[in-house]
Amino acid sequence: MLAGILIWQFDNLSGRGLFKNESIATEESSTRSWNEAVNTEISSDVLEQLQEESDSATYELQVNRLKNLITALDVHEKFKQEVERLIKEGHSLPDVLIAYEFLYQSYGRMQDLEPLIKQKEDGKEWDAVFTDYNRKHETYVPRSFDSEYLEGLLKTPGVTPDDIMLADRLSFVTDTEVKDILEDRLESDKSWKQIAVELNVLNGSSSLPRVQITEEELAAFSTDTFTEDNVAEAFVLAQKLAETPESVVELMQAGKSEEAIMAASYSHKYSS
Numbered sequence: 001m002l003a004g005i006l007i008w009q010f011d012n013l014s015g016r017g018l019f020k021n022e023s024i025a026t027e028e029s030s031t032r033s034w035n036e037a038v039n040t041e042i043s044s045d046v047l048e049q050l051q052e053e054s055d056s057a058t059y060e061l062q063v064n065r066l067k068n069l070i071t072a073l074d075v076h077e078k079f080k081q082e083v084e085r086l087i088k089e090g091h092s093l094p095d096v097l098i099a100y101e102f103l104y105q106s107y108g109r110m111q112d113l114e115p116l117i118k119q120k121e122d123g124k125e126w127d128a129v130f131t132d133y134n135r136k137h138e139t140y141v142p143r144s145f146d147s148e149y150l151e152g153l154l155k156t157p158g159v160t161p162d163d164i165m166l167a168d169r170l171s172f173v174t175d176t177e178v179k180d181i182l183e184d185r186l187e188s189d190k191s192w193k194q195i196a197v198e199l200n201v202l203n204g205s206s207s208l209p210r211v212q213i214t215e216e217e218l219a220a221f222s223t224d225t226f227t228e229d230n231v232a233e234a235f236v237l238a239q240k241l242a243e244t245p246e247s248v249v250e251l252m253q254a255g256k257s258e259e260a261i262m263a264a265s266y267s268h269k270y271s272s
Contacts, residue, residue, distance in 0.1 A: 040067045094271040109200045126263035162207045241265040
């Protein structure tokens with residue numbers, strides 16, 4: 001706790017696991033991974049297809065939505081080409097963007113993108129698609145490292161707590177050893193974005209975002225049936241979706257699942 005503010009980290013709400021309840025105070029960090037310029041230029045084939053499928057007003061909106069996603073999620077050229085391939089093959093742009101952002105936030109992989117879109121095209125609603133994905137992919141739990149090993153890592157020049165947590169996150173979704181990921185980063189001086197691309201993981205952020213919640217907010221939103229952990233989960237989800245914490249808390253208190261809230265938010269963002 002720092003001056004009455006709790007710092008909750010994405011994917012590690014309880015504070016358990018990786019650092020065994022040790023408190024690490026850090027500044028809120030950006031999800032952008034490094035200073036590589038993002039290429040937002042859309043291929044002429046994709047532009048022509050979008051133009052054929054839209055009137056003039058909708059066309060401009062669709063192009064802007066695609067460019068905004070590329071910029072906001074720091075989409076690597078490899079993944080941008082996959083997005084363009086899916087659009088050229090006739091998949092709707094809103095479906096491609098919704099599936100991409102969901103997988104980005106879930107640390108999903110490029111090969112998961114098309115199957116999600118096809119499930120939607122086969123008649124599933126997005127909340128059901130997301131629920132099915134989450135059911136098939138084990139929920140990430142930060143591992144508990146041996147204290148001596150962890151201390152050694154933290155003393156390694158160039159290794160930060162975020163580096164260890166990012167390596168653990170990528171290890172979890174790719175079955176790659178944490179030490180191999182960290183060695184690759186240190187020996188090659190690669191960015192986390194480059195490492196994520198090589199592992200086909202859409203999210204190549206260089207740090208794990210934090211959400212600041214005051215004690216007053218925890219007290220105001222928690223109830224006998226909606227715990228402080230539930231409040232923290234709502235605030236984390238709200239930041240991921242760029243929604244207000246109050247609106248997400250209200251939806252969760254009403255019994256809406258995270259998948260349903262994400263589906264509604266992404267559909268409004270990319271389909272309305």
